[in-house]
Amino acid sequence: MAARESGPIRVGVIEDHPLYRYAVANVLSEARDIELGPVAESVAAFASNQEPAGCVVVLDLKLRGVTDSQAVQEVVRMGHKVLVVSAHAGQDEVLGAISAGARGYLSKDADGDDILHAIREIAAGNSYVSPTLASFLLDSTRPRAGVKSVLSDRERQVLSLVAAGERDADIAEAMSISVRTVRSYLDRIRDKTGRRRRPELTRLAIEEGMA
Structure with missing residues (x-):
């Protein structure tokens, strides 16, 4: 996918596992249509960079300090679009993150191409949840009487x-x-x-x- 007319997609990373953080940052830095923003191990560390609103942020859920859906909310309040990439991809985690404002959700078994595809969809104003996890959202829309x-x-x-x-x-x-x-x-x-x-x-x- 070519870079947008408005310029490359600015993407930040919040991930507390050093090896995975490096791997994601490396995937992003090699994509021609992506500009790598702040890479941090916590929401507080990311916030200290004072990144202008509008960034797509690849966010882990289980972090030091602010964590889970609260971490999503904090990053959304900064004006960014959140893509959760987490080893925890159960129904509760997916629905909690989406309800907190995440635009997308992938499990950590997603490869680099999956992450880039999700980022591009989110940057274009869409949402993206992997097909496996999307079933959770479909289940959540089924009414339960009473x-x-x-x-x-x-x-x-x-x-x-x-x-x-x-x-x-x-x-x-x-x-x-x-x-x-x-x-x-x-x-x-x-x-x-x-x-x-x-x-x-x-x-x-x-x-x-x-x-």
Whole structure:
């Protein structure tokens, strides 16, 4: 694929494994239509470079400091488009990252061509998820009857804030209730829905149109 008329695609990397970080940076530096941006081991280290908004960032999920969907949110807030490339590619991780704003998701068994293809799609304004992982997104759109009806208005509000990535303290402040009350609502939601972990609750909110 030739470089865009507006110039090469600026791409950064956030990856804490030195060997994989080097390998990805090497693949990017050899592509004619890509300009390699900051290469960092954490979100904080990447942010210190003050990269102008608009970069495509290849992001691992399991990092030091800010991690998982929160890492995605932080990079998106900087104005960048996120492509997650992670060894953790279960349904919860994929849905959590996409709901946090990632434009694409690949597992680490993807080769260099897969990563370049995904970057080019994202830079062009599209999204890209590998065919294997795309089935998770299709499953998440299938409605499950009865969940909304068993949750109270306040429980639905708590669930939507969880899906937005808010912490318990932030939810408490937004709803003018105590953190203890927030956790009580979360316990009720878990008991009613059978979803225990936060990524599972985020997925539930997506399924029910509450995210």
